Amino acid sequence: MTVVQTEIPGQAMAKSVVETKAGLGSERRPSKVAQAIRAGEPFEAEVHDELAGETAILTAEKFSLWYGQSRALFDITMKLPKGKVTALIGPSGCGKSTLLRSVNRMNDLVDGVRVEGAIMLDGSSVYSPSVDVIELRKRLGMVFQKANPFPMSIFENVVYPLRVDGERRKAVLTEACERSLRAAALWDEVKDRLKDSALGLSGGQQQRLCIARAIVADPEVLLLDEPCSALDPVATMRIEELISEIAERYTVLIVTHNMQQAARVSQFTAFMYLGRLVEYGTTQEVFGRPVLPETEQYVTGRFG
Numbered sequence: 137m138t139v140v141q142t143e144i145p146g147q148a149m150a151k152s153v154v155e156t157k158a159g160l161g162s163e164r165r166p167s168k169v170a171q172a173i174r175a176g177e178p179f180e181a182e183v184h185d186e187l188a189g190e191t192a193i194l195t196a197e198k199f200s201l202w203y204g205q206s207r208a209l210f211d212i213t214m215k216l217p218k219g220k221v222t223a224l225i226g227p228s229g230c231g232k233s234t235l236l237r238s239v240n241r242m243n244d245l246v247d248g249v250r251v252e253g254a255i256m257l258d259g260s261s262v263y264s265p266s267v268d269v270i271e272l273r274k275r276l277g278m279v280f281q282k283a284n285p286f287p288m289s290i291f292e293n294v295v296y297p298l299r300v301d302g303e304r305r306k307a308v309l310t311e312a313c314e315r316s317l318r319a320a321a322l323w324d325e326v327k328d329r330l331k332d333s334a335l336g337l338s339g340g341q342q343q344r345l346c347i348a349r350a351i352v353a354d355p356e357v358l359l360l361d362e363p364c365s366a367l368d369p370v371a372t373m374r375i376e377e378l379i380s381e382i383a384e385r386y387t388v389l390i391v392t393h394n395m396q397q398a399a400r401v402s403q404f405t406a407f408m409y410l411g412r413l414v415e416y417g418t419t420q421e422v423f424g425r426p427v428l429p430e431t432e433q434y435v436t437g438r439f440g
């Protein structure tokens with residue numbers, strides 16, 4: 137595949153990373169990534185050996201995405217370990233949300249989007265013409281930055297995906313609602329007011345409600361896009377605890393700009409930069425002993 141050169145907002149930053157190092161007389165290896173990007177050359181992501189032992193539930197193979205003329209993702213090849221929590225980190229605008237939305241084909245809704253390469257869920261292509269997108273999204277629960285409860289009751293919010301699926305049996309819906317709210321650590325707070333509007337809940341409760349809704353149809357993967365960025369520290373802590381509990385049953389891919397959060401909740405971390413996957417390994421290694429200078433600079437808070 138040819139690498140299309142387009143204007144990339146972070147390109148100036150890539151340059152300054154290199155210059156800063158040179159200026160400090162650093163003896164670290166040259167900044168491979170920034171150099172390759174500046175030269176318009178493809179490069180191999182630094183994928184740590186620990187990934188090899190993991191079973192993939194989701195894989196991207198040379199996946200690229202363009203918004204019109206502007207390329208947002210460059211040949212992303214990565215696998216998501218089944219039953220683990222993987223954090224997706226990187227500076228704003230590097231393509232984290234785009235990658236997440238590519239997985240459940242939310243980008244289909246954006247005009248002018250074009251993709252190349254493949255994303256496979258349990259071995260079958262997500263972009264195959266025969267894929268039923270509604271079915272696909274049931275297999276991939278998604279939670280966004282800002283809680284988005286529907287203007288309906290707490291109960292109806294949680295069971296919404298099942299209703300869409302045609303489920304009408306009261307007993308089934310009631311059971312699923314309680315199970316999901318318990319799993320989302322919200323049951324005790326709302327069990328006596330399931331008929332009340334979801335819009336009356338606090339921000340943290342609304343986000344847990346969205347998680348309950350995302351898991352009610354028992355998805356294979358839960359995609360979380362900065363789920364705590366609008367929450368206070370206490371609500372954030374509850375969501376983090378919840379992610380750890382949920383992770384016992386689901387595979388989770390979480391975008392976060394909070395490095396401590398990534399370190400607390402995930403077993404694997406993928407660092408993205410300028411639309412590329414740059415480094416990917418266990419969270420412990422990526423934070424503790426990153427291979428690439430870009431990764432180190434980012435995880436130690438020196439840019440981004």
Ligand SMILES: Nc1ncnc2c1ncn2[C@@H]1O[C@H](COP(=O)(O)OP(=O)(O)O)[C@@H](O)[C@H]1O
Nearest residue numbers: 145203208227228229230231232233234235246
């Ligand atoms: N709907 C869209 N239309 C055009 N460009 C977009 C759209 N969404 C995102 N982009 C661009 O794609 C790049 C990656 O954005 P995004 O995936 O939101 O990054 P991140 O989540 O890492 O902050 C950015 O340059 C952004 O401006």
Ligand SMILES: [Mg+2]
Nearest residue numbers: 232233234361
């Ligand atoms: Mg984003």
